[in-house]
Amino acid sequence: MSAGVIAKTVRGFSGALGRTLVSENSAHERGLLQALDPRVKLVGMLALVVTAALARKLPVMGALFGLGVALALGSRLSLWSLAKRVWLVAFAFTAMIAAPALFLTPGETAYTLGGVAITAQGVRSALLLIARVEAAVTLSTLLVLTTPWMHLLKALRTLMVPVEVIAMLAMTHRYVVLLTETANAMFEARQSRMVGRLNGREQRRLMVNTGGVLLSKTLEMGNEVFLAMQARGFRGEVRLLTEFRLRGWDYVAMSGFAAAVVAAALAGR
Amino acid sequence: MHIPDGYLSPSTCAVMYAASSGCWWTALRRTRRKLFGRTLPLLSLFAAFSFVTMMFNLPLPGGTTGHAVGVGIAAIVLGPWASLLAISLALTIQALFFGDGGITTLGANCFNMAIAGSFAAWGIYRLVSMGAAADSRRRVVAAALAGYGAINFSALLAAIEFGIQPMLFHDATGAPLYAPYSLRVAIPAMMAGHLTIAGAAEAVMSAGLFSYLRRNEPELVGVTGLAEKRQGLRGLWGALALVLLLTPLGIVASGAAWGEWAPKDFGNSAARAQIAAASGNAAAPAAAPSGLARLANLWTAPLPDYAPHFVKSAGFGYLLSAMFGVGVILAVAWAAGRWMGKAEQPAKHGDGQ
Numbered sequence: 001m002s003a004g005v006i007a008k009t010v011r012g013f014s015g016a017l018g019r020t021l022v023s024e025n026s027a028h029e030r031g032l033l034q035a036l037d038p039r040v041k042l043v044g045m046l047a048l049v050v051t052a053a054l055a056r057k058l059p060v061m062g063a064l065f066g067l068g069v070a071l072a073l074g075s076r077l078s079l080w081s082l083a084k085r086v087w088l089v090a091f092a093f094t095a096m097i098a099a100p101a102l103f104l105t106p107g108e109t110a111y112t113l114g115g116v117a118i119t120a121q122g123v124r125s126a127l128l129l130i131a132r133v134e135a136a137v138t139l140s141t142l143l144v145l146t147t148p149w150m151h152l153l154k155a156l157r158t159l160m161v162p163v164e165v166i167a168m169l170a171m172t173h174r175y176v177v178l179l180t181e182t183a184n185a186m187f188e189a190r191q192s193r194m195v196g197r198l199n200g201r202e203q204r205r206l207m208v209n210t211g212g213v214l215l216s217k218t219l220e221m222g223n224e225v226f227l228a229m230q231a232r233g234f235r236g237e238v239r240l241l242t243e244f245r246l247r248g249w250d251y252v253a254m255s256g257f258a259a260a261v262v263a264a265a266l267a268g269r
Numbered sequence: 270m271h272i273p274d275g276y277l278s279p280s281t282c283a284v285m286y287a288a289s290s291g292c293w294w295t296a297l298r299r300t301r302r303k304l305f306g307r308t309l310p311l312l313s314l315f316a317a318f319s320f321v322t323m324m325f326n327l328p329l330p331g332g333t334t335g336h337a338v339g340v341g342i343a344a345i346v347l348g349p350w351a352s353l354l355a356i357s358l359a360l361t362i363q364a365l366f367f368g369d370g371g372i373t374t375l376g377a378n379c380f381n382m383a384i385a386g387s388f389a390a391w392g393i394y395r396l397v398s399m400g401a402a403a404d405s406r407r408r409v410v411a412a413a414l415a416g417y418g419a420i421n422f423s424a425l426l427a428a429i430e431f432g433i434q435p436m437l438f439h440d441a442t443g444a445p446l447y448a449p450y451s452l453r454v455a456i457p458a459m460m461a462g463h464l465t466i467a468g469a470a471e472a473v474m475s476a477g478l479f480s481y482l483r484r485n486e487p488e489l490v491g492v493t494g495l496a497e498k499r500q501g502l503r504g505l506w507g508a509l510a511l512v513l514l515l516t517p518l519g520i521v522a523s524g525a526a527w528g529e530w531a532p533k534d535f536g537n538s539a540a541r542a543q544i545a546a547a548s549g550n551a552a553a554p555a556a557a558p559s560g561l562a563r564l565a566n567l568w569t570a571p572l573p574d575y576a577p578h579f580v581k582s583a584g585f586g587y588l589l590s591a592m593f594g595v596g597v598i599l600a601v602a603w604a605a606g607r608w609m610g611k612a613e614q615p616a617k618h619g620d621g622q
Binding site for chain 1: 273274275276278279282293297301307309310311312313314315316317318320321322324325326327328329342354358359361362365366367368371372373435440442443444445446447448449450454473474477478480481482485486489
């Protein structure tokens, strides 16, 4: 039991680090979306996600999902990996939430299951929710999987996100990886020294103390990082190097995104 | 509680982004002024810490495990403004990089967990620990309550956002277009898990980390926080005064609150129509249920309907009732604080001997 909680947490850390690696690797593949300027891709994919959120018709949501699948194939992403990591997880979660709506949504009875009425409005509502979530999650995942994190952050300037916030997001991401590895090492060190079983109270103390030590290390590191930044001449101002340049292919993609968004928006009302 | 894309309508998302943007902008200005260049590394690292602790599997009484957001300890150590930025950064990384929470719903998630959560945690901690000594056990309880209260307040906001979707957004057949459950279903469903598992996880993490920091980094929690040192309770009193002044807004709401009907309402045709409209068009019983009629007069409130009988203006009555209620709560909190303070003194002498 005691090893179970630690092992579960360590597995969670390993999973997070693994996902980071997968994203970075897939973002550097030679594919359709990877070849685009990150600004075009960010604005285009976000517009598609918003269009999926606005759509009110199942065929339109299906078409947006299909577009996501086509873009994934063109970007050399593994559909099996997407199905495992994104589609099945989103489906299981949303279906669990949407299932009671079949019975609870007021409306005309469409079917009867064990004496309980399933309404037509409930079926439609559940299907709309599942389809919309699948389409939106697919499109936003494609954006992340095909864009190196630093490029994605720099592209956020297009949306007028302050430079300071972008710098903080970049630092946060870097230290998420470092602190995850640190916490992982702390739990593994503890696990390797443990021969008995801990009761619930001891497990809680172990988790909270590890969190406390991690927080101490975090704050200490914060001071060290600030001193290092000052040593390098940091005076509270942040500047980003932006080397993005639009090419012919980006203009084609922009037109494609605009056409897809307009078509889906008109058909989806 | 990380709301994914597709559960909220784009207009709800836009409103929540607008509300969050104002808070982010103010928070950036305030923390920049107080922490100077330190803002960048401190907030980034605290955000990273919050992100990592969200992955801790915390064993809870009853054999289950839960995850904490870390908003309680962030608000206590950093103060509400810096805390809301740090937790927002963690949530943004989660949404953009790990797909936990949507991109369109990021404003709502940040508003619920980072903004409202930070202020709730900070307010509760300040209120419960008011006047407590630095080594008082009351501070640990305050930290636990801060975490518990914050996460439940965030969950309540999320439930309200879910619950208003079917009212506002449905198609011609009446099928909800986004989250399908009304407030009556969304609030209990959301709160059940948060009042028990998630709330307990947050309380355990906040209290545990607070105890650890007080033992090992006392300067961080001995005062109210890096960003809010010696600022006093002026902000909290100001907020309380504002809320008091806004209480007459209750008059604007039309009809009776659902489930707060008086026996006489069942005999009034206008009130019966309101009950039916608020209950999915289910007709109200012809007469008040016998149990309701029997128990309704068990206790007569000193200020019925928020208006003392000698006050003719409804707005002034609301204000007076609110002031009376707040006064009673403050008196009870002050008396409890005095009592807990006294209870701790002999223990301190004993330790010293």
